Amino acid sequence: MWRRARGDWLVSGKDLSPEAYEVYRHSASHLMASAIERLHPGVRFAIGPPTQEGEKFGGVGFYYDLDMEHALSPEDLPRIEEEMRKLVAADLPFEREEVARGAAIALFETRGQDYKVEMLREIPDGEPITLYRHGDFVDLCRGPHLARTGEIRSFRLLAVAGAYWRGDETKRMLQRVYGVAFPDEESLETYLRNLEEAEKRDHRKLGKELDLFSIDERFGPGLIFWHPKGARVRNEIERFWYEEHFRNGYDVLYTPHLAKERLWEVSGHMSFYRERMYSPMDIDGTNYIVKPMNCPFHIHVYQSRLRSYRDLPLRWAELGTVYRYEQSGELHGLKRVRGFTQDDAHVFCTPETLAGEIGRVLAFTLHMLRTFGFDAFDVYLSTRPEKSVGSDADWEAATAALRAALEESALPFTVDPGEGVFYGPKIDVKIRDSLGRSWQCSTIQVDFNLPERFDLSYRGGDGAEHRPIMIHRALLGSFERFFGCLVEHYAGAFPVWLAPEQARLLPVSEKENAYALRVGEKLRASGVRAGVDDANETLGNKIRKGREERIPYLLILGGREAAAGTVSVRKRGEGETGVLSVDEFLERIRGEIERRETGLVPREEKRSNR
């Protein structure tokens, strides 16, 4: 329980409310700063808040950004922790003091804290300026804080990183120290264990272990090779995707991978997106550019004939492979790459049908994500960025249409100011990865601008020409990123309908090999992805391999099964589940595949060794 006293917080017990926990972590951050100052006099401090959900160590962490000569490395962290423990033992009070701006500036100037001075000058008049002290340490801080350093019980410093002052890449690079704080040692240990578990499901690690995909520096960073097993999963996703799109009133397109530079000037990409596009290549004296987006190509198809309001809405989808320059430090496994395939589509519609179409797309998005077993995601409404095209009126209308669809859907969402694309506002759906970082997958973007630039029109019922509106949307986002999220979501144990190998037949000895091959043929003939492990190995060895590969069904075939025409079923996560005839098993697995069951999420998949 926590209680508030004189603007400060007192802690006791281990159950923290979210706001009390923030105070706790914020005080841990001050504690860390004071420890660093004792070890490195002259360090200049910037900011040091608790971390938010979606950030590194979100919800349990804190950091402090600082500037000094000595470059911190991971070896420094235990030393800082030690110093922190001394300050905890000293049980110093956190003292709050309200001061005048001039006095505060003078204080921090004498201490050489120029970042604090800069912040002080920007605090609006009338807002109280408060200082928090403990021991020799003094910080400009809104507070509140704990009563004493002795209340901070359990913490660990986990990372050093670079961070720009004020998050601006033109400004100075500061050093950031990350830590986590818990009310007791036990919760800290649990957290660290969970962190280790989460690292095991990292799609990069599993991608290698399960032979799903690779990236090779000799070919280029951020370029993905889908291996047979990963490609098999992708193909299954694609087949489902096409089926659902046709069912939902879409047609599909295939368009080129590059086009003349001039096209990208018309579309506005050359002025608003240039830094992410690759250099032109000269073909017969004309510059061509590899596409970073599919939209201009779909527009061309629209313009290939006259359109009537009776044709609209047109819903055109394409698994379009695009190439974008990403800064080298940003590349991340499958989740941030330089070449990727979007499950893109453009809906051309009239202003009257816009709202309805947005609603349709949003519902379609949720249907897709839920089929893949995602039920927790973050929804954002992103508004006009600084670098953008189009009139204020159009931006407002488009933003209002998106907001209306979200409100209609009753999905909780947050507004992400200035995060829209250059041509329009958007709804984004982000999925959290195993380490709590969130990744944008689905996106729905309203666009008044490209129809204008390309002078799109349709003939209305009134006989006059009208301008259509475009919706850009990707439901999964890109196959690369989505697959990365999927691997982590299932920890590599894909549901049966997606598993690269759905069942594997394990003959107990060579004598049953022929029977296993026959059953394998039968399963494959019925559309089940089945393999046979006829290696010259013991049964235990084959089971172990099958489990490591996360195969949903291992079917053991010994003399008894061969004689009776049955299989002994070993199900992932459940173990032995009994003996079935081949036909019974076939019926069962085909049912699971058809229903796209998302079960089979691993429980205690792995025992403690490795």
Place this chain on the structure above:
RNA sequence: GCCCACGUAGCUCAGUCGGUAGAGCAAUUGCAUGGUAAGCAAUAGGUCACCAGUUCAAUUCUGGUCGUGGGCUCCA
């Protein structure tokens, strides 16, 4: 791109305070014909990321390049 760390067999890693390297798993071969989480043995496999520099000698030290990891900025 920026800050910090890292880069040794297919994989996971050990090692060399400077004298050209080892283990386990995987692979290959042989033996064992094995009933629900690793049967036994032998063999093969590495210009120690790349390029310079220092040195009698560099995988080891120094510098640079490329790549990877964690952040920042940016984004599907």
